[in-house]
Amino acid sequence: MVDTLTFVIVALVYVALTIGLGYLGWKRTASSDDFMVAGRNVHPVIIALSYGATFLSTSAIVGFGGVSAQLGIGTLWLVMMNILVGILVAFILFGKRTRALGMKLKAVTFSDLMAKAYRSRFMQVATAVVILVGMPLYTAAILIGGARFIEGTLDINYDLALLSFAAIVALYVILGGLIAVMYTDALQGGIMFIGMFILLAFTMYLLGGVTPAFEKLTSMADMVPAGLSSAGMTGWTSFPILGSPLWFTFVTTFILSVGIGVLAQPQLVVRFMTAKDDRSLNRAVAVGGIFVLVITGAAYTVGGLTNVYFHEKYGMIATEYVGNIDKIIPTFVNESMPDLFVIVFLLALLAAAMSTLSSLLHTMGTAAGYDLWRAIKDRGKPYDPSDNKNIPKSFRASQIGTVLMIVVSVVVAYQLPGDIIARATAMFMGLCCAAFLPAFAHCLYSKRPNEMAAKASLVVGTVTWFLWTAFVHIKESSARGLCQWLFGRPSLLDSPWTVVDPVIIALPMSILTLVVVIFVWRSKVVIDTVPENNEMVSMGKG
């Protein structure tokens, strides 16, 4: 337990800085464009840190760090995917086109971008609904991660930790919009970087250096619990047996679902629309790659190595000593690190949770207050993508939407079981990937984006993902009980399908649907994705 007074002083300084940046955001928020896309003029370092800090939250540090402690450091493949797909592919192949298209169409949210690109109100409503249904799960997981660590470190009531944490973040999101979110993200990203770098360095020092630490972990292979061993685990520094249930979980859920899912996350896509030009995105790539390497590389490596620490100290592996995998990293930090570092790490973790939470709240708030509100307001009228007169009015509606969604997320947080952080993250990313990725990529790269194909792809991807989750993927199908109730068995299919992540089935289905419908349904929308001199979108009948 850290000295409470010291922590309170440091935390007050941090909260004061956060509120100061939130105030700065509030002062600079003069229009809805400021509230929603930060005026499209954000500094590249802030874009990179904001993107990284939003992308990587307590889920990455506490959730996946805990998974590494349980299943081993093969999770490093996710670090590789986070850099290759989450930074290089996302910024270079998706980010630049998103920025250009967003500016050309004057889109202010992800749903707005999809709607304007396809000239379809259905796309706006459907993407907003998927966001509002799926995102509270992820938001709740992040709330739990932050609150658990505050509870453990300060020995305060869990309910108080959760509610005060949610209230502080909601305050600056509601008042300062995306400018406040991105400014505070940058501060929080900086704290995360320093905290995780120190955590990695101190852990290596504690365990005798890089090679001795890994050698000790390698030598513990015979301590793998029988249940995991029979599922295919061979040790903490070796990959699971090819084709085993654990291998499928590792590859399909942790590496592919989360690794690819990043490309179509609405809260990250909006970051590209805040860039002034492509130069900003090029510069952000340089900062983003290093940032992701340090944050995730440190979290997953330290997660695995906690087994060495607990084994040397208590003769037990991490899961044996701690129990709940979401508590392994916090317990390790609290027990092994000097007080000062515990405080730095606590701030890093708070920062990670707050940065992602604020972005999710902002995304849900604008989805509810702008996208859905606009659709309801304009119901009965034909969709007009150039009609932006409602944007100013949606400012207040987005603020109300944010308040509403924080309440929903807190309620969901009380319903979720333990050990949920990494799983909830993977579920949300998988859903976004299956529902949005094909249609999103299609509108970025096609001069003639096919509205019908996008609608069909979104519906098929979403429905397939939900069906596979409810009736096949054993972790969810057995927990929800719907499959058992309807069909008298926990899953409709047998192994290995029960451990294949829903996205592995839903994404190809979504892509296939898009391709088939493109060939059978000629598009009538022509969109010039290469903007010229900031002119308005040129759309016409093809």
Place this chain on the structure above:
Amino acid sequence: MASEVRRLFGIDDPWVWSAYVLSIGFAMICAVYGILNWNKEGDLNG
């Protein structure tokens, strides 16, 4: 000797240590890309 070559930082499984190598490699590519294109404006800006 062969097993010594295959071991990196005390990790025997190439499926695991190669993930470290690739992660560091791609982070370096990000840095190099960003630096080389620091002032380069894209084609999408007209």
